[in-house]
Amino acid sequence: MTAHLADPERNPSFTRGVFLGEIREDLVFPFPELAPSDKESLTAILDSFRAWASATVDSARFDREGRFPDAVCAGMGELGMMGLNIPEEYGGFGASALLFSRVFAEVGATDASLAVYFGAHQSIGCKGITLFGSDDQKRRWLTRCATGELVAAFCLTEAGSGSDAQAMRTTAVPGADGTHYVLNGEKIWISNAGYAGVFTVFAKVPLVVDGVVKQRVTAFIVDAHAPGVTLGKIEQKMGIKASDTRSVSFENVRVPAEDLLGEVGGGFKIALEILNSGRLGLSAGSARGARTALDFALAYAKERRQFGRPIGTFEMIQRKFAIAAAECYAADAAWMIAAAMVDRGGVDFSLETAACKVFTSELAFRTACDAQQIAGGLGYSRDYQYEQAVRDSRIMLIFEGTNEVLRALIALSGLQQPGEQLKALGRAFRDPLRSLGAIGSYLGGRVKRQLGKPEFTRVHEALKDEAETVAKAVHDLALAVEKLLVLHGKAIIERQFHQERLANAAIDIFLSTATLSRATFAIEKAGGADKAAADLDNARTFISMAMRRTRRALRALEKNEDARLKALAERALDSGSLTVATPTDA
Numbered sequence: 001m002t003a004h005l006a007d008p009e010r011n012p013s014f015t016r017g018v019f020l021g022e023i024r025e026d027l028v029f030p031f032p033e034l035a036p037s038d039k040e041s042l043t044a045i046l047d048s049f050r051a052w053a054s055a056t057v058d059s060a061r062f063d064r065e066g067r068f069p070d071a072v073c074a075g076m077g078e079l080g081m082m083g084l085n086i087p088e089e090y091g092g093f094g095a096s097a098l099l100f101s102r103v104f105a106e107v108g109a110t111d112a113s114l115a116v117y118f119g120a121h122q123s124i125g126c127k128g129i130t131l132f133g134s135d136d137q138k139r140r141w142l143t144r145c146a147t148g149e150l151v152a153a154f155c156l157t158e159a160g161s162g163s164d165a166q167a168m169r170t171t172a173v174p175g176a177d178g179t180h181y182v183l184n185g186e187k188i189w190i191s192n193a194g195y196a197g198v199f200t201v202f203a204k205v206p207l208v209v210d211g212v213v214k215q216r217v218t219a220f221i222v223d224a225h226a227p228g229v230t231l232g233k234i235e236q237k238m239g240i241k242a243s244d245t246r247s248v249s250f251e252n253v254r255v256p257a258e259d260l261l262g263e264v265g266g267g268f269k270i271a272l273e274i275l276n277s278g279r280l281g282l283s284a285g286s287a288r289g290a291r292t293a294l295d296f297a298l299a300y301a302k303e304r305r306q307f308g309r310p311i312g313t314f315e316m317i318q319r320k321f322a323i324a325a326a327e328c329y330a331a332d333a334a335w336m337i338a339a340a341m342v343d344r345g346g347v348d349f350s351l352e353t354a355a356c357k358v359f360t361s362e363l364a365f366r367t368a369c370d371a372q373q374i375a376g377g378l379g380y381s382r383d384y385q386y387e388q389a390v391r392d393s394r395i396m397l398i399f400e401g402t403n404e405v406l407r408a409l410i411a412l413s414g415l416q417q418p419g420e421q422l423k424a425l426g427r428a429f430r431d432p433l434r435s436l437g438a439i440g441s442y443l444g445g446r447v448k449r450q451l452g453k454p455e456f457t458r459v460h461e462a463l464k465d466e467a468e469t470v471a472k473a474v475h476d477l478a479l480a481v482e483k484l485l486v487l488h489g490k491a492i493i494e495r496q497f498h499q500e501r502l503a504n505a506a507i508d509i510f511l512s513t514a515t516l517s518r519a520t521f522a523i524e525k526a527g528g529a530d531k532a533a534a535d536l537d538n539a540r541t542f543i544s545m546a547m548r549r550t551r552r553a554l555r556a557l558e559k560n561e562d563a564r565l566k567a568l569a570e571r572a573l574d575s576g577s578l579t580v581a582t583p584t585d586a
Helices: 013-017 035-056 059-065 071-080 098-111 110-123 127-132 135-147 267-303 316-346 349-381 386-396 403-430 436-451 460-494 497-526 533-555 562-575
Strands: 154-155 171-174 182-189 198-209 212-223 230-232 245-255
Touching: 013 349, 013 460, 013 497, 035 071, 035 098, 059 110, 059 386, 071 110, 071 497, 098 110, 098 198, 098 267, 098 316, 110 127, 110 135, 110 154, 110 267, 110 386, 110 403, 127 154, 127 182, 127 198, 127 212, 127 245, 127 267, 135 316, 154 182, 171 212, 182 198, 182 212, 198 267, 198 349, 212 245, 212 267, 267 316, 267 349, 267 386, 316 349, 316 497, 316 533, 349 386, 349 436, 349 497, 403 460, 460 533
Parallel strands: 154 198, 171 198
Antiparallel strands: 171 182, 182 245, 198 212, 230 245
């Protein structure tokens, strides 16, 4: 198995450690730097892309017409962009995750639909072949994907199974002679469907397990032009209108056995791994998109005058810029550290990329709305870029796992190891004389968690107070987790109000730790805290905000309005009316 998979069952995780009250500094320090050769490559790639984009990319036109001119697709291939993270031996550039994510950020800031085209192809479309394909599969498919001759798409979602992949109905039945599978089903919301020459498709295959036939999710590489493959109409979307999104139907499609991807029954894990790494590019693109939207607003705020002075001098406007500045600083720190985890290998980065995706997608949408607000009436006009930015950024909260599902993933994954420890303790107490070692080990660990707080040892002295605040949050989260598990046991699976709070705390802790790492690096590189004032201001502002949110989230685990919230929601669902009648209508 490749070292660059998240592989949660084997590899260490920073965020899973946080749920145990641990700070695994070696996973986030030192802050990552591009190798000198990668810096040169990045400069060359960005220069060529920017020059091409300035002459070719017209976002307003793409949005109006709902499509790219053929020259755009051809140009991306000619630039080498379509093979950026495909290994060199298969015709690609072989970019590191860090380099690829920075380029993705540039594409995302240039045009959101183009970023979807770029990301759907590489981040998820052919990623499964890169990670899990045989050498034969890579040579047959990746070499053409690298040049842009073939565009790739990822076919997972169905009408009845979005984030719940186990509910899928698409099937692939082995042929009697063993040479092929027969694929039937329909996938929806497939980005790049109209451009695609190859699909990564997930379907259920019958598999005998302990003498019983079970249906197991399996991945296939499918020729998009094979007989029986048909496309639906282009979806009319709120934003990212130039991206080609359609349904894809498979009717008795013969898939050669040599295009089975991975093992029969291994598709669910393949899908998760693809999405784990795919969220990284989306995070970088969202973070850079947020900066771009507010850069336009900054220019406007300096020029637009009200009451005899620029609106940028008013504190309510300044607050928007200041908060966004600190949050963009933290967002960049987080996706860079997550990318470094991927490049390093042997690290479980699944929760970190999920955290990045949740935070940056919400940041992108919020800053787009703030930029529109700063622009006032102009922001509502289609003659300016603001309203398109709002529409385009909205999808990021839904793409590659909705933020609600990802919060549940973070919380439940984080709870897994503490839960297993408590379960093992319960078993030990049934036979205490034979389990004294297990009981003593747990109780010793519990005393350590209660009395001993984790510490940062690699944070610069100038950020000592902020580091202590984050370390205390890690300690408090671990104690809260243990208390929740003792109180609710496995019923915590249904307590989504609590899951959301735990996930939000874990996200803010990871972002804050990434910020500490970045600011420490900046101070050391500058030669002292006094020479890195902007980094310190960003770091202190973000960590202060994030830790306030974390404290509120953890307090709410014990004191909250959850029962009343459920009553209000269930009353509305039962009646079909949101709330009580307006007095004028009663």
